[in-house]
Structures are given as C-alpha cells and as structure tokens.
Amino acid sequence: MVWDEPVPISRDQARAAYLSVKRTRPVAGEVPDIAKELPGEIALYPGHVLVSMDLDTMDETSAQVFAVARAHGMVCYDPQRDLVHNVAPLGVYEGMQLHTGDGMVVHDPDLGLVHDVLATLSAQNPFVALVNFGRHFLQVSPGFELEYKEGTLVSTVVPELAEVRAAFHEYATGDRSFLSRHRWTPA
Template sequence: MKLAVWRESGPVPRDRARDLFLDGPPEPDEDFAEAFAELFPGVRIDDIVPERIDEISNAVFRLAREHGLVCYDPQRDLVHNLEPRGVHPQLEMHTGDGMIVTDPDLRLIADVLGTLSSENPFVALVCFGQHFIQVSPGYELEFKEGGKIRGTVTTDLAEVRRAFLEYATGDRAFLQRHEWKPV
C-alpha cells in the first residue's frame, strides 16, 4: 500500500492526483519525511503493510495537514486537500472501511460519499459530544443533536452530498428539505 504526499498551491482534483501518482509519486518534503520517520520508524510511506494501512494512513492525513501538504490515497482514489474546509475544526469523518480524517476538506467529503458500498457501509461526520450526520448505502441518513436521533431516506446521492456539505459548513437547510422521523 502506498500514499503520496506533496506541496500544492491549491486544491487538487482526483484525476490530477491520480495522474501525478501514476507518473511517479511526488516526493514529500524533508520536514514531513522526518516527522513520518519519527512516528513510524522503519516504515516507508510508499510501502505500508496492509495490516497497518488504516492506522498509518490516518496519521499521514493528519501529518500532511500539519505540514501544509496534499495527500493522495491511491487505494481509495481519494485526495486530502488543505481547503476548502468546514466550520468545525474538530469535525471527524469516519468511514466503514476504516478511514478517519479530522477536519476533512469539502471535496474529500463529497468524493467519499461516492464510495458507499458493501466494502464501505457508512460515512459519518461527527462533532463528538455535539452532533453527527451519517449515511449508509440506500442513502439512509441519520442526524443526531441534543440526544435525539432522527432519520430519513433519499434516493439521490447528489442530495446526500448536499446535506453533508451543508452540515460541514454549518448550514442547516438539509433539516428542512427532508421529513425526519425519530430513530
């Protein structure tokens, strides 16, 4: 398993990141490489054993953000950009296939929602102790706030993306567009 980390002046779309990776992954800067080596002695970012991919990749996403770098995950075909981000810096995105990203960028959120499947059975955005929104295949949405969980169903992935992006940016319009029932 491999990850690629490099510096960019702005957000990178998946197709460009994929092409860069296929042409020979860009090298991370020296500061990042040193910080990675301290966290994971003896591990190479371009050769991560499958048993540790979630643990290491989640740390790499965090470390790349700290160093102002873009990260491309070729296994999931996802790019972790620095911006644009939502309004909750403590927001975490969790997926059913083991990915955890703190303060994910909005493009990543939208792209991850397209990966819902039996291999990735949920995506959740969570502000621990406050609220969350999550979805499973079949586009069953759940929203929790104030100790109450409400659910709704939609058939449209575009609507799911819209609801998640609204949630991430602090817009609550998704609550008015659907009929929510207690779960």
Template structure:
C-alpha cells in the same frame, strides 16, 4: 499486499483525476537524497514507511498497519501543507476548502479517519459507499453528527437521533456539505422520524 499514499506540495486544491495523473507520472521518478523540506519532515514522522523522491514521498503500509499509518499521514500532510493521494480509494486530501469546525472528523466504514476534512474529500467519499465501505459519518464529538449508509439512509443526531431516506446521492452530498459549513437546511428539506 502493501498499500501506499503519496504526499507532495500543490499551490491550490486539485481533483482526484489530477492527483491520479500526478501519482502515475511520479511512478517513473528515481529516489533522491534531496527532498522538498515539508515532504522530508513528514517522512521522518513515519519511520520505515516512506520512500523519498525529489518532490514527493510514497508512504508504504502493510494491511495490518494501514488504518493507523494512513490516518497519521492524513494529519501530518495537513500539518505540513501537503496534498495526500490515496490511490487505493482514489481519494485526494486537499488543504482547502474546509468546513467551519476544525474538530469535525470524517469516518468511513473502510477505516478512514480524517480530522477537519476538506469539502471535496467529503463529497468524493460519499461516492464510495458500498458493502466494502458501509457508512460515512461527519462527527463533532459531544455535539452532533450526520451519517449515511448505502441506500442513502441518512441519520442526524443533535440530542436525539433522526432518520430519513434520501432519494439520490447528490442530496446526500448537499446535506453533508451543509453540515460541514454549519448550515442545517437539510433538516427542513427532508421528512425525519425520531429513532
């Protein structure tokens, strides 16, 4: 069964609900030869996967190439200044606001990889932890990372790995947000044990 992403321009960050509504409304749009230039440029970089419409493109992927193509599309959407909506995961990739380190990557247990993810995406991804998505991690390779798994076991590594259990999703989201913006208040709030 094929899966798809939708890319288009937005003037400001949007919510998952707004992205889902835009995606739903776009379903009745007829294909077009004339397309927004940034959307057309992105489509050229994923040949064989894009269906073009006047204001957006649908990037269609088969399960075998889902991770590779979707991760490429996330990067291309940022490069071309486009919003990307993932209807399967019900996640939207906005252009801003971002964390402090453009090399930070968001990895998930269901195969998503996003370099320099927007803060709302990080927030929303944490709500998708499940047996099908068994972890989420923000990593700045060679320096440090923060990771969580279902049940809210939080790990932080900077030199040594520390581990703690966090009681609620909102506390996990707060810790990931702090990590992304370069703050480390979560290190003081929780009782950590060395691994």
C-alpha cells in the same frame, strides 16, 4: 503520496500525479523534514514523498500520514482508496471527524474529500459519518438513509447521491437547510 500544491486539486489530478511519479525512479539525497515525521517506509521522488505501509496497519498509518501532511500544508493522495486530502477548504467545525465503514478516520477533512468519500458507499464501506463529538453528527448508509443526531436521533431516506452530498456539505459548513428539506422521523 505527499507533496506541495498551491491550490486544492481534484482526485483525478492527484491520481495523475501519483501515476506520473510512479513511472520515475526514487532519488537519493537529503531527507526533507516532512519525510522524517512520516510513518512507514518512505521513498523520495523529486518534490514528492511516497509512503508504503502494511495493509494490516493501513488505517492507522494513513491517519498519521494525513495529519503530518496537513500540519505541513501539503496534499496527500491515497492510491488504495483513490482519495485526495487537500489542506482546504474545510468545514466550520474545528475537530470534526470523517469516519467510514471501511476504517478510515480523518480529522478536519476538507470538503472535497467528504464529497468524494460519499461515492464509496458499498457493502465494503457501509457508512460515512461526519462527527462533532459531544454535539451532533450526520451519517449515511447505502440506500441513502441519512441519520442526524443533535439530542434526538432522526432519519430519512433521500433518492440520490447528489442529495446526500448536498446534505453533508451543508452540515459541514454549518448550514441546516437539509433538515427542513426532508421529512425526518425518530430513529
């Protein structure tokens, strides 16, 4: 679901908005410009556009929806993954990509999305990575094994999700404190 929000919202707020809209009926009328650009089947609700998609093409379609929403400065909620994509705040690396082991790829992810995605590590989502192609990346797998590559691939294991989130936040914002806080070994 895509709509306008004046400030970044939490996943709980996005979920509540989605559930509220789903309890109403779609409306007819003039199709907003953003809806003309969205892939998949759309339904219009007051102030909201709901995009339906096939599970077989969900990853590709979702990426297109996220990109269109971002281009229009709108928030996007993915009810399948229970994730919200805000317009800001972003990391410092233009073109940075968020990749997950369950197939999600987001260009220029907002920091809240990165935070929330890290809690989805599981057998179904075996890794989360922030990638700056041709430069460096940070990746984590279940068990909280962090891998960082900037020339040489190094790894470490951290004790809890909070430390993973701190490392990913620092990496995304250009802070390299996570490198000195842990003992890294060549992978």
